[in-house]
Amino acid sequence: MSIRLPASARREQLLDVALQVFARQGYHGASMNDVADAAGVTKPVVYQHFDSKRDLYLALLDSVGERLLTAIYTATAGATSGKHVTELGFQAYFRWVAHDHDAFLLLFGGGGKADDEFNDAVRKVTAQVAESIKPLIAADIDPEHQRTLAHALVGIAEGASRRLVDNGTDFDPDLLARQVSDMAWAGLRAVSRPPTAADSDPDSPRRTRRASTR
Amino acid sequence: MSIRLPASARREQLLDVALQVFARQGYHGASMNDVADAAGVTKPVVYQHFDSKRDLYLALLDSVGERLLTAIYTATAGATSGKHVTELGFQAYFRWVAHDHDAFLLLFGGGGKADDEFNDAVRKVTAQVAESIKPLIAADIDPEHQRTLAHALVGIAEGASRRLVDNGTDFDPDLLARQVSDMAWAGLRAVSRPPTAADSDPDSPRRTRRASTR
DNA sequence: CATAGAGGTGACCTCAGGGTAATCGTGGCG
DNA sequence: CGCCACGATTACCCTGAGGTCACCTCTATG
Numbered sequence: 001m002s003i004r005l006p007a008s009a010r011r012e013q014l015l016d017v018a019l020q021v022f023a024r025q026g027y028h029g030a031s032m033n034d035v036a037d038a039a040g041v042t043k044p045v046v047y048q049h050f051d052s053k054r055d056l057y058l059a060l061l062d063s064v065g066e067r068l069l070t071a072i073y074t075a076t077a078g079a080t081s082g083k084h085v086t087e088l089g090f091q092a093y094f095r096w097v098a099h100d101h102d103a104f105l106l107l108f109g110g111g112g113k114a115d116d117e118f119n120d121a122v123r124k125v126t127a128q129v130a131e132s133i134k135p136l137i138a139a140d141i142d143p144e145h146q147r148t149l150a151h152a153l154v155g156i157a158e159g160a161s162r163r164l165v166d167n168g169t170d171f172d173p174d175l176l177a178r179q180v181s182d183m184a185w186a187g188l189r190a191v192s193r194p195p196t197a198a199d200s201d202p203d204s205p206r207r208t209r210r211a212s213t214r
Numbered sequence: 215m216s217i218r219l220p221a222s223a224r225r226e227q228l229l230d231v232a233l234q235v236f237a238r239q240g241y242h243g244a245s246m247n248d249v250a251d252a253a254g255v256t257k258p259v260v261y262q263h264f265d266s267k268r269d270l271y272l273a274l275l276d277s278v279g280e281r282l283l284t285a286i287y288t289a290t291a292g293a294t295s296g297k298h299v300t301e302l303g304f305q306a307y308f309r310w311v312a313h314d315h316d317a318f319l320l321l322f323g324g325g326g327k328a329d330d331e332f333n334d335a336v337r338k339v340t341a342q343v344a345e346s347i348k349p350l351i352a353a354d355i356d357p358e359h360q361r362t363l364a365h366a367l368v369g370i371a372e373g374a375s376r377r378l379v380d381n382g383t384d385f386d387p388d389l390l391a392r393q394v395s396d397m398a399w400a401g402l403r404a405v406s407r408p409p410t411a412a413d414s415d416p417d418s419p420r421r422t423r424r425a426s427t428r
Numbered sequence: 429c430a431t432a433g434a435g436g437t438g439a440c441c442t443c444a445g446g447g448t449a450a451t452c453g454t455g456g457c458g
Numbered sequence: 459c460g461c462c463a464c465g466a467t468t469a470c471c472c473t474g475a476g477g478t479c480a481c482c483t484c485t486a487t488g
């Protein structure tokens with residue numbers, strides 16, 4: 001038999017272990033037995049703490065999403081300028097990825113289930129991140145356009161992270177944040193300002209900026 | 215019994231139908247019976263054309279990835295400037311998403327399986343897109359940094375698309391491409407040029423740019 | 429019209445895996 | 459010391475789904 005643990009500790013351990021297992025093997029690739037084994041315990045124990053596999057997985061998604069969001073919120077709370085917010089935000093994101101590797105895989109690793117409830121949990125996170133980004137975007141453009149750009153920025157973080165995570169190489173999140181936020185901030189500034197001569201392209205004359213995405 | 219089709223036509227139909235089914239229900243959520251039913255046929259027919267579920271899914275990933283890549287390659291072939299390439303590239307991507315909705319979901323919708331072979335198929339696509347983007351990035355920066363930015367750009371397209379696809383709203387891919395590529399191109403230009411006074415932030419003094427991500 | 433072969437089907441096998449019921453063992457408390 | 463309650467286990471059920479086999483049916487062709 002395994003070491004006995006008080007219920008609350010066991011529950012925490014199960015969440016920890018399940019995160020690893022699901023991150024590595026995906027939702028379907030991981031059986032409840034796998035989770036139990038990884039925790040050094042048998043299946044019914046898992047069911048004493050979580051009603052179902054879904055339940056366990058949702059609990060994980062929530063807790064993991066929460067961690068990312070608070071990391072970003074607290075990191076950017078003390079920022080003094082748009083550029084500063086951008087860099088600190090990316091920094092928090094990449095630190096989270098570097099530190100909480102499995103959490104990133106769980107949310108964005110693609111091992112999930114095509115399930116409305118699961119999708120919602122993930123989308124809610126990205127949407128909230130995007131929302132926290134929106135203030136950085138020039139207020140004089142169409143809100144729909146703003147949202148598009150905000151989600152594009154979230155995509156930047158995801159795209160840069162995924163490559164490194166998939167690659168398996170360790171990386172310096174702070175350096176990454178500088179590299180990426182430099183680009184992102186420059187891009188953000190540009191959308192609100194009239195183009196300079198250097199930006200224009202002789203082959204595609206400047207068109208008028210329309211108002212809506214739809 | 216269903217309408218009889220010649221083998222090649224049936225195979226094409228199965229690929230078509232399977233794309234829809236897998237895109238909507240995910241790899242695990244869709245059974246081979248579902249695919250067969252959707253094609254108006256029974257399971258053994260599917261197995262006459264594909265050795266296994268994996269086989270079918272991989273065939274789909276390949277064909278779908280191929281479509282995206284050629285769309286981008288042909289679209290950007292005639293471009294005359296970096297900015298132009300950027301816009302045409304995004305345009306091709308977003309048009310692909312708008313037109314081949316299910317293909318996007320299959321590759322990036324997260325309904326996949328946490329499987330090395332599947333991941334490789336998807337990663338190969340994003341890596342190739344990133345590779346085609348790399349020439350746009352200032353050549354005077356570290357190659358690893360270049361790759362990071364290239365993948366970040368791919369992330370932009372993915373992030374912007376995912377929101378719209380998940381949302382279910384139709385969108386104008388060309389408008390989207392303009393909005394996004396404006397930002398992206400401005401960002402790309404900035405990383406190669408020394409920062410202007412307007413870009414600097416009094417609270418975070420300019421640091422020296424280091425060379426590597428590792 | 430007979431027949432070969434391609435296209436298609438119903439029924440089945442097998443097994444992984446989610447979930448449960450009954451039981452066991454042990455540590456703390458009266 | 460005895461016993462209760464909580465933590466854990468063994469053994470099981472049962473459904474869903476991947477995959478296969480033997481058989482059927484239609485159509486083109488000589």
